[in-house]
Amino acid sequence: MVLLKFHGGCQQIGMSCVEVETQKGRVLLDCGMSPDTGEIPKVDDKAVDAVIVSHAHLDHCGAIPFYKFKKIYCTHPTADLMFITWRDTLNLTKAYKEEDIQHAMENIECLNYYEERQITENIKFKFYNAGHILGSASIYLEVDGKKILYTGDINEGVSRTLLPADTDIDEIDVLIIESTYGSPLDIKPARKTLERQLIEEISETIENGGKVIIPVFAIGRAQEILLIINNYIRSGKLRDVPIYTDGSLIHATAVYMSYINWLNPKIKNMVENRINPFGEIKKADESLVFNKEPCIIVSTSGMVQGGPVLKYLKLLKDPKNKLILTGYQAEGTLGRELEEGAKEIQPFKNKIPIRGKVVKIEFSAHGDYNSLVRYIKKIPKPEKAIVMHGERYQSLSFAMTIWKTLKIPTFVPVRGTILPI
Numbered sequence: 001m002v003l004l005k006f007h008g009g010c011q012q013i014g015m016s017c018v019e020v021e022t023q024k025g026r027v028l029l030d031c032g033m034s035p036d037t038g039e040i041p042k043v044d045d046k047a048v049d050a051v052i053v054s055h056a057h058l059d060h061c062g063a064i065p066f067y068k069f070k071k072i073y074c075t076h077p078t079a080d081l082m083f084i085t086w087r088d089t090l091n092l093t094k095a096y097k098e099e100d101i102q103h104a105m106e107n108i109e110c111l112n113y114y115e116e117r118q119i120t121e122n123i124k125f126k127f128y129n130a131g132h133i134l135g136s137a138s139i140y141l142e143v144d145g146k147k148i149l150y151t152g153d154i155n156e157g158v159s160r161t162l163l164p165a166d167t168d169i170d171e172i173d174v175l176i177i178e179s180t181y182g183s184p185l186d187i188k189p190a191r192k193t194l195e196r197q198l199i200e201e202i203s204e205t206i207e208n209g210g211k212v213i214i215p216v217f218a219i220g221r222a223q224e225i226l227l228i229i230n231n232y233i234r235s236g237k238l239r240d241v242p243i244y245t246d247g248s249l250i251h252a253t254a255v256y257m258s259y260i261n262w263l264n265p266k267i268k269n270m271v272e273n274r275i276n277p278f279g280e281i282k283k284a285d286e287s288l289v290f291n292k293e294p295c296i297i298v299s300t301s302g303m304v305q306g307g308p309v310l311k312y313l314k315l316l317k318d319p320k321n322k323l324i325l326t327g328y329q330a331e332g333t334l335g336r337e338l339e340e341g342a343k344e345i346q347p348f349k350n351k352i353p354i355r356g357k358v359v360k361i362e363f364s365a366h367g368d369y370n371s372l373v374r375y376i377k378k379i380p381k382p383e384k385a386i387v388m389h390g391e392r393y394q395s396l397s398f399a400m401t402i403w404k405t406l407k408i409p410t411f412v413p414v415r416g417t418i419l420p421i
């Protein structure tokens with residue numbers, strides 16, 4: 001019998017980790033860290049044959065350097081991006097050492113999508129494209145004859161950077177699915193609408209001679225935003241002003257460029273036609289950023305909690321300038337304070353009065369509710385489903401949706417749940 005042990009990512013977003021245990025071997029599906037609290041799942045690294053990582057976001061791979069795993073499987077781009085995630089975390093928290101990152105990197109084995117790997121005599125797996133960030137994968141496991149699909153984070157819709165998640169998947173016994181936008185209330189505006197909103201907000205500020213600050217997550221969001229802005233500039237719909245970048249998004253964008261064959265084929269076409277899709281990535285030069293000319297500053301961190309974006313916040317003293325938040329802002333972050341209309345903030349010693357406009361246009365690398373429903377209808381019908389990676393309301397809502405749509409038993413595990421399958 002196969003046991004699924006849930007160590008994290010249950011009725012929460014953060015520290016995703018599922019242990020697949022059999023008598024002849026065991027593997028972990030993801031081993032993430034909570035981005036809010038820094039908490040990690042408690043696992044026995046010596047007993048685990050391998051960790052299979054879905055993608056390079058902190059909540060899926062952040063806990064790996066805390067352990068000494070024998071083997072880590074991921075896609076080629078994920079390995080490069082994980083290095084950035086781990087380095088960022090090390091710089092921010094000092095929670096582990098550089099040697100721990102080195103140890104983890106040395107035990108990584110990279111695969112392409114659809115390439116099969118036998119881990120133990122009774123466990124084999126392959127990756128499907130998950131459409132979420134560069135290199136992101138859904139993990140398809142065969143364990144003692146049971147076929148498990150662990151979706152990881154998925155986006156079934158189109159994005160500028162990536163092809164949509166694969167849905168042409170082999171037969172499935174057990175589906176383990178994310179539910180970030182799992183409730184029927186989580187229906188997001190069309191991508192084009194969001195893009196137009198973004199460009200209108202930027203234009204308004206630029207035309208008034210102001211500067212726009214866009215805090216972004218380094219991996220995924222940053223590249224989408226840069227692609228959109230550069231695209232509108234090329235088509236003449238947005239004035240050609242300097243775009244300055246700062247933070248680890250610079251490295252992450254370089255990784256995106258290195259793995260051009262893993263991206264939306266339109267990007268490769270652009271490059272072949274001598275168009276630089278992400279624009280020229282210029283490290284922000286403070287003398288230029290703080291001069292009088294209009295410009296766009298794209299910088300980490302996405303929730304305005306740490307990262308170089310903090311030093312640009314003083315621009316918001318000037319009512320001409322604007323801050324555009326592009327994603328979810330967690331409780332307790334400066335981003336959330338700004339979103340809620342803070343009149344002043346204190347990123348460093350001195351308080352900064354906020355006179356510039358703050359707007360939020362929420363881009364997401366996750367499918368919304370409708371997209372998740374389409375996904376479960378497109379993939380082969382499983383015998384049972386397990387819902388993870390969503391807040392409690394979203395997880396429970398989506399479990400109900402699966403039951404109504406597919407009429408199969410659906411579980412919403414909590415941390416510590418052990419499910420025989």
Ligand SMILES: [Zn+2]
Nearest residue numbers: 055057132153
């Ligand atoms: Zn993710």
Ligand SMILES: [Zn+2]
Nearest residue numbers: 057059060153
């Ligand atoms: Zn995630």
